[in-house]
Amino acid sequence: MTIILLKNARVVDGSQDTPTDPVDILIRDDLIAEVGNGLSEEADTVIDLAGKTVMPGLIDGHVHVIATMLDLGANADLPNSLVALRSANILKAMLMRGFTTVRDLGGADHGLVEALEEGAIVGPRLIICSKALSQTGGHTDYRGRFNRRSIEHYPDQLGALGRVCDGVNEVRRACREEIKGGAQFIKLMANGGVSSPTDPIANLGFSREELLAAVEEAENAQTYVAAHLYTDAAIRRAIECGVKSIEHGNLITPETAKLAKEHGAFVVPTNIVYDRLAKDGASLGLPPVSVAKIEDVRSAGFNALKVLQEVGVTMIYGTDLLGEMHEHQSEEFVLRGEHLPAVDVIRSATLDAAKALGYEGKLGAVTAGAFADLIVVNGNPLEDLSLLTGQGRHMPLIIKGGQIVKDQL
Numbered sequence: 001m002t003i004i005l006l007k008n009a010r011v012v013d014g015s016q017d018t019p020t021d022p023v024d025i026l027i028r029d030d031l032i033a034e035v036g037n038g039l040s041e042e043a044d045t046v047i048d049l050a051g052k053t054v055m056p057g058l059i060d061g062h063v064h065v066i067a068t069m070l071d072l073g074a075n076a077d078l079p080n081s082l083v084a085l086r087s088a089n090i091l092k093a094m095l096m097r098g099f100t101t102v103r104d105l106g107g108a109d110h111g112l113v114e115a116l117e118e119g120a121i122v123g124p125r126l127i128i129c130s131k132a133l134s135q136t137g138g139h140t141d142y143r144g145r146f147n148r149r150s151i152e153h154y155p156d157q158l159g160a161l162g163r164v165c166d167g168v169n170e171v172r173r174a175c176r177e178e179i180k181g182g183a184q185f186i187k188l189m190a191n192g193g194v195s196s197p198t199d200p201i202a203n204l205g206f207s208r209e210e211l212l213a214a215v216e217e218a219e220n221a222q223t224y225v226a227a228h229l230y231t232d233a234a235i236r237r238a239i240e241c242g243v244k245s246i247e248h249g250n251l252i253t254p255e256t257a258k259l260a261k262e263h264g265a266f267v268v269p270t271n272i273v274y275d276r277l278a279k280d281g282a283s284l285g286l287p288p289v290s291v292a293k294i295e296d297v298r299s300a301g302f303n304a305l306k307v308l309q310e311v312g313v314t315m316i317y318g319t320d321l322l323g324e325m326h327e328h329q330s331e332e333f334v335l336r337g338e339h340l341p342a343v344d345v346i347r348s349a350t351l352d353a354a355k356a357l358g359y360e361g362k363l364g365a366v367t368a369g370a371f372a373d374l375i376v377v378n379g380n381p382l383e384d385l386s387l388l389t390g391q392g393r394h395m396p397l398i399i400k401g402g403q404i405v406k407d408q409l
Contacts, residue, residue, distance in 0.1 A: 002402060003028055005043040006374075009054035011366045012382055014347025019053055019380060027372040030401040034368050047397070047409065053380055055346075056364045057100025057124075057373030057400060058388070059353035060329065062247055062268045062318030065090050065126070066107035066158055070284045070323035073142030076151075076160035083159040087112060090326055091123025097330050097392045100373035100400045101125040101353075101363050105226065105247060105320070106132035106140065106161035110182030122405065125373075127357065129187035129226065130178040131155055132162035133171065133214065138205045139193035139228055140164070162189065168213045171206070175217035186218045190227040190243070191234040194277065194294055201230050201297060208241060215242035226268075230297050232256050239263050245356075247318070250297040252304050257311040266356040267313055269305060270320035272332040274298035277325075284324055305339045316356055317349035330389040337385040346381060372402040376409075 004027040010019035024039035025032060068086040069075045075083070087108070094102055102124045109130055115121045131154070134140040140162025141151065154160040155177070165174040175186050190211060192203035199205070205228075206214075218225045219242075226245030229235045235246055236256045246252075246260060249267040260267065277286060277294050308315055317336075319329050336345045354364030362370055376397035379387045387394045398406040 001029055003041060003043040004045045004047070004372075004399070004402065004404070005039065005041060006054065007046065007048045008050040010049075010052070012053050012055050012346065012377075012380065013364070013366055014343055014350045014352070017341070017343040017382060019382065022050070025054065025366065025374070027399070027402050030372055030403075032366065032368055032370050032372050035366060045404070049376060052396075053377040054366060055098075055375050055377060055381070056350045056366055056370070057375055057398075058098045058349045059317060059357070059364055060094070060099050060102045060319055060349070061316035061353050061357065062105050062270050062320045063094070063102045063329075064107055064161060064320065064322060065094075065102065065104050065112070067161065067322040068159070070281070070286055070325070072140075072161060072322065075323075076142060076154060076157050078157075078159040080158040084112070087158075088115075088121040088123070091116070091121060091126070093326065093391070094329060095123050095398065095400065095405060098375040098388065098395050098398060099124050099329065100375070100398075101127065101359075103127040103357060105129060105187050105228075107158070109158060113182060124400070125363075125371075127184050128182065129185050130181050130183040131160065131174075132187040132189055132228070133174050133178075134162045134164050134189040135206050135210075136164055136166055137198045138164070139189035139191070139199055141198070162187075168209050171210045171213045172217055175214050179217070179221045179223075185223045185245070186214055186225045187247075188214055188225060188227045188238075188243070190238050191229045191231060193228060193230075194274075194297065204234050204237065208237065211238065211241040211243070235260070239265050248297070248301075248320075249308070250301040250304050252307060254307050254311060257307050257313050261311055261313050265313075266316055266352075267304075267308055268316045268318035269301060269308075269336075270318045270332070271301045271305075271335045272328055273320040273322070273325070274301060275331075275335060276321065276328050280325065302339050305336060309340055309344070314352050314356055315344075315348050316353045317345075327391065330391075333381075333385040333388045342382050342385050345385060372399055374399045
């Protein structure tokens with residue numbers, strides 16, 4: 001048994017707008033055993049954190065760890081071995097930014113999950129949907145308008161974010177295959193997208209019958225459906241069909257936000273990806289047809305934050321970054337902080353994320369029984385969210401599952 005005792009920790013977890021009074025945190029193996037004052041036990045490691053802030057390990061609810069380049073069509077054709085090795089570097093960098101759990105929304109497979117669990121590679125806990133599902137011409141069909149080449153090989157390509165399926169029977173089979181392969185939830189591309197070439201933002205993806213079939217298959221497997229959604233009409237239709245996780249949600253109206261809350265749905269805004277695509281997309285090789293779509297959703301995303309906040313819809317921290325843009329993962333904190341209170345932004349990456357994703361009390365919290373996923377920050381993020389940026393430069397200590405993975409104290 002490995003025992004770590006952290007002394008004099010002031011905790012920031014998103015539950016209040018000031019740090020707690022100093023407490024001690026006792027870690028046994030991979031769990032937090034006790035939180036309180038004056039704790040004493042024969043520990044392997046004792047660390048005094050006076051003057052520093054302790055936070056739960058951060059959760060990013062929307063990543064693509066296999067998106068090693070911005071051109072997702074080209075990424076899908078890369079050798080699996082190359083994608084896996086590049087993904088290992090992406091995952092390690094995420095952990096070093098303080099993200100101890102990430103939810104992948106298309107592409108990552110159970111092999112990466114196992115590699116992380118057995119320590120073959122270093123990175124966050126990984127929650128996967130495996131391949132996202134798209135209709136022909138939808139948001140993971142990256143063939144150009146005149147490309148009729150078959151993409152039946154996509155399910156076997158680690159670099160492919162999704163697979164194509166048409167009709168209720170194909171959707172059911174795809175859901176079952178992904179769940180069999182280790183998917184922990186189902187992802188649907190139920191609206192047009194920026195990075196795909198033949199689906200304008202306003203296009204709806206899948207029929208109602210196909211959406212309902214996917215929701216039923218997910219519920220049969222004791223899980224839920226997440227859907228890529230921008231327009232209000234697409235969001236409303238998805239909620240009515242039983243989708244629980246609204247990805248992006250940029251064009252949501254107050255009326256549909258109220259519907260989301262009534263149905264227990266949550267939203268994962270991803271503003272940083274549009275900010276970076278607007279600034280760097282063209283220079284990094286994003287096709288002109290995709291560049292032209294960015295402003296359709298970029299500015300609306302900030303208004304959506306306010307709409308969702310006013311209605312009281314649960315929001316989860318998400319980034320959706322691709323290729324060379326992964327390094328901007330933590331900047332979503334600052335973007336959201338320009339429109340929302342810092343405590344709410346932090347909670348979206350801790351307590352709220354854990355609860356929405358089904359890990360309440362296990363992730364995103366500094367409490368007995370939770371996984372010992374903790375980060376130490378120099379300063380108070382409630383006063384300055386930029387302390388969570390900079391590739392972890394303000395985080396001298398990172399612990400994941402009771403193991404110290406970074407120690408610069």
